[in-house]
Amino acid sequence: MDREFAAPGADGRRRVIRFEPNEADSWIASFAAPRPGVRSLSALLATPDPGTACIVERGSAFYGDARTGDGFETVVDAEPIVQATALASVGLLLLHTSWTLVAFDHAGLRWESDRLAIDGFQLTGLEQGRVIGLDPDDGGHPFSAHLETGETDAGGQGASVVIGPEERCPE
Numbered sequence: 123m124d125r126e127f128a129a130p131g132a133d134g135r136r137r138v139i140r141f142e143p144n145e146a147d148s149w150i151a152s153f154a155a156p157r158p159g160v161r162s163l164s165a166l167l168a169t170p171d172p173g174t175a176c177i178v179e180r181g182s183a184f185y186g187d188a189r190t191g192d193g194f195e196t197v198v199d200a201e202p203i204v205q206a207t208a209l210a211s212v213g214l215l216l217l218h219t220s221w222t223l224v225a226f227d228h229a230g231l232r233w234e235s236d237r238l239a240i241d242g243f244q245l246t247g248l249e250q251g252r253v254i255g256l257d258p259d260d261g262g263h264p265f266s267a268h269l270e271t272g273e274t275d276a277g278g279q280g281a282s283v284v285i286g287p288e289e290r291c292p293e
Contacts, residue, residue, distance in 0.1 A: 124151060171229070222235045
């Protein structure tokens with residue numbers, strides 16, 4: 123095993139992945155996460171930057187350099203990831219928790235939304251630079267989030283947390 127990555131509270135179960143980048147030596151990594159206690163996603167996801175990968179194991183998301191394994195870190199700690207949506211036309215990968223969205227672009231983490239729903243939501247489309255969705259547990263209450271900033275309306279509970287390049291953790 124070349125690399126091992128674990129989310130806080132991870133137990134002994136690990137997902138092992140072999141990376142075979144075109145421009146570098148292959149390497150093997152394991153990704154461990156705690157038991158989420160709810161339905162959650164496990165997936166290897168493409169990102170807007172072809173040199174990076176997003177691995178979701180038991181709802182814990184890891185994001186890092188797929189060529190070397192450097193810089194993989196847990197990116198969403200609070201709630202398990204339950205779904206992912208690739209928006210290739212706008213260069214975003216959206217990770218869904220039961221209540222929020224987290225967006226990644228070619229540079230990494232772009233924004234995290236406010237709480238959008240009571241207990242789960244559905245994305246229904248894109249319109250004028252916004253992702254549109256609804257909360258089925260709140261009578262189909264609609265919401266939208268701006269794709270550039272994550273700013274929400276009609277469903278969010280306040281201002282979104284916007285993470286700019288100057289606010290990212292150093293690698």
